[in-house]
Amino acid sequence: AQSVTQLDSQVPVFEEAPVELRCNYSSSVSVYLFWYVQYPNQGLQLLLKYLSGSTLVKGINGFEAEFNKSQTSFHLRKPSVHISDTAEYFCAVSGSASKIIFGSGTRLSIRP
Amino acid sequence: NAGVTQTPKFRVLKTGQSMTLLCAQDMNHEYMYWYRQDPGMGLRLIHYSVGEGTTAKGEVPDGYNVSRLKKQNFLLGLESAAPSQTSVYFCASSYSDSTDTQYFGPGTRLTVL
Numbered sequence: 001a002q003s004v005t006q007l008d009s010q011v012p013v014f015e016e017a018p019v020e021l022r023c024n025y026s027s028s029v030s031v032y033l034f035w036y037v038q039y040p041n042q043g044l045q046l047l048l049k050y051l052s053g054s055t056l057v058k059g060i061n062g063f064e065a066e067f068n069k070s071q072t073s074f075h076l077r078k079p080s081v082h083i084s085d086t087a088e089y090f091c092a093v094s095g096s097a098s099k100i101i102f103g104s105g106t107r108l109s110i111r112p
Numbered sequence: 113n114a115g116v117t118q119t120p121k122f123r124v125l126k127t128g129q130s131m132t133l134l135c136a137q138d139m140n141h142e143y144m145y146w147y148r149q150d151p152g153m154g155l156r157l158i159h160y161s162v163g164e165g166t167t168a169k170g171e172v173p174d175g176y177n178v179s180r181l182k183k184q185n186f187l188l189g190l191e192s193a194a195p196s197q198t199s200v201y202f203c204a205s206s207y208s209d210s211t212d213t214q215y216f217g218p219g220t221r222l223t224v225l
Contacts, residue, residue, distance in 0.1 A: 098160060
């Protein structure tokens with residue numbers, strides 16, 4: 001069975017500061033990992049995903065994440081955030097063909 | 113190309129009433145999913161479908177039924193609504209299995225009194 005833990009429910013940062021959103025997973029099989037973003041009053045959209053290959057994955061809007069198998073982590077980073085990055089971010093893991101498991105979400109708030 | 117659409121956007125029900133939520137996608141996707149989103153709990157899978165005419169249970173299926181009579185539509189039914197089903201419901205679709213990107217609808221906010 002797979003599970004995913006997002007360690008921070010809320011992360012406040014100042015505009016143009018770097019940010020890291022943490023995600024740890026557990027799985028007994030090979031995993032596929034995702035980060036989705038949900039802007040206010042919208043559905044989720046994919047930021048990036050790791051299926052195989054390079055452990056550093058680049059996504060949209062300047063975000064990137066690094067797959068670390070030994071630490072079972074898939075942390076999301078951005079070197080300089082903008083007000084428009086204010087959203088809730090969900091880490092997700094899949095180890096089966098049909099389903100993915102979402103974390104509880106991290107709310108990123110950007111202060112001017 | 114509308115992507116994934118959901119009907120209705122908002123609904124208020126009384127305990128015991130029934131309703132159906134409609135999800136439609138125009139991307140010719142095989143896989144479709146219904147999730148519920150509750151504060152602090154992320155998204156939980158209710159039911160999913162891997163193709164027309166198929167359905168399967170997800171993480172929290174009790175109290176819900178689904179049907180996929182047409183490839184482009186995935187219906188979620190509540191036969192007898194309960195206050196515990198107050199939530200935001202999201203439909204999603206993907207071309208292939210769970211390694212593929214899921215495309216989400218805008219959500220339906222349901223309140224059960």
